[in-house]
Amino acid sequence: MGMRSFLVAVVIALGIGAGLAFIIDRPALDRSRAAPVIAEGEAVIGGPFELTDQAGRIVTDRDLRGRYLLVYFGFTYCPDVCPKELQVISAALERLGQLGKDVQPLFVTVDPERDTTAVLAAYLKHFDPRILGLTGRPAQVAKAIKAYRVYAAKETRDAGAAGYVINHSTAVYFMDMSGHYIDHFNYGTTSQDMAARMAGHLRGATQASLKAR
Numbered sequence: 001m002g003m004r005s006f007l008v009a010v011v012i013a014l015g016i017g018a019g020l021a022f023i024i025d026r027p028a029l030d031r032s033r034a035a036p037v038i039a040e041g042e043a044v045i046g047g048p049f050e051l052t053d054q055a056g057r058i059v060t061d062r063d064l065r066g067r068y069l070l071v072y073f074g075f076t077y078c079p080d081v082c083p084k085e086l087q088v089i090s091a092a093l094e095r096l097g098q099l100g101k102d103v104q105p106l107f108v109t110v111d112p113e114r115d116t117t118a119v120l121a122a123y124l125k126h127f128d129p130r131i132l133g134l135t136g137r138p139a140q141v142a143k144a145i146k147a148y149r150v151y152a153a154k155e156t157r158d159a160g161a162a163g164y165v166i167n168h169s170t171a172v173y174f175m176d177m178s179g180h181y182i183d184h185f186n187y188g189t190t191s192q193d194m195a196a197r198m199a200g201h202l203r204g205a206t207q208a209s210l211k212a213r
Contacts, residue, residue, distance in 0.1 A: 045173055045181040046071075047147030051108065051134040054121035059134060061179055067104040068182075068202070069175040073150045075111035076123040077162050081170055081187065083126075089172065090128035091191035092198065099202055100195075102177070105131045110152035110166050112141045148173060174198060176205070 050060045070089060074082035086107065093100050107124065109115035112135050115123075120133030135141065145152055152168040172185040172194070182201050185194050 045148055045184075046175055046179050049140070049144040049147060051136040051140055051144060052117055054117050054124060054133040056117050059132065064104055065179065066177050067102050068177060069173070069179070070103055070105040070198075071108065071148065071173040071175060072106065072170075073108045073110050073145065073148065073152065073168060074170070075109050075166050075168075076115050076119055077111065077165065079165070085170060085172065085187065086127045086131065088189065088191045088194060089131070092194035093128050093130060095191060095195035096199060099199055103198065106134055107131050108134045108144055109141065110145060110150065110168050112136060112138050174201065
């Protein structure tokens with residue numbers, strides 16, 4: 001992708017009001033840091049969704065209440081960034097050990113046309129078995145993308161045999177048990193750093209809960 005295409009993608013991204021410094025899923029581009037939109041002191045990330053997991057079960061945001069969520073948007077045809085990020089997530093979960101027992105990792109596709117439940121099931125076998133793959137009808141996926149302020153756009157230029165790729169933001173979001181934003185991890189965050197930051201939030205929440213009793 002040339003500089004002109006990159007600038008156009010950024011302009012489009014800013015135009016949707018996402019407020020993120022977008023991390024584009026293309027190896028040749030610099031991946032800048034992402035930051036959540038802030039409204040009245042609270043991060044505007046997350047919201048209701050209804051999708052289907054790799055086993056064909058309907059999953060809604062309400063079904064996941066009572067669990068911390070580690071949410072990443074990507075696609076199975078992604079040539080490099082998505083598998084690397086899922087490896088980081090898998091390693092971070094392993095590092096958390098028992099402390100991460102209430103963390104539910106989610107891999108939400110931005111490519112519902114190709115990422116069927118069967119495709120997700122085969123793809124996710126290469127990563128931590130706790131990762132829940134989510135897909136759905138294009139409108140359902142678009143709703144989740146909008147709720148999490150994710151940028152995703154189809155790119156056909158230089159896509160090769162795959163036909164197209166999806167340029168998308170690559171922040172990993174950490175959400176609390178009520179579905180509210182806690183933290184996010186930019187592309188390039190190590191599994192050590194991801195695990196350490198999650199551990200800090202989890203321990204802090206446990207201590208706060210004990211004090212409230």
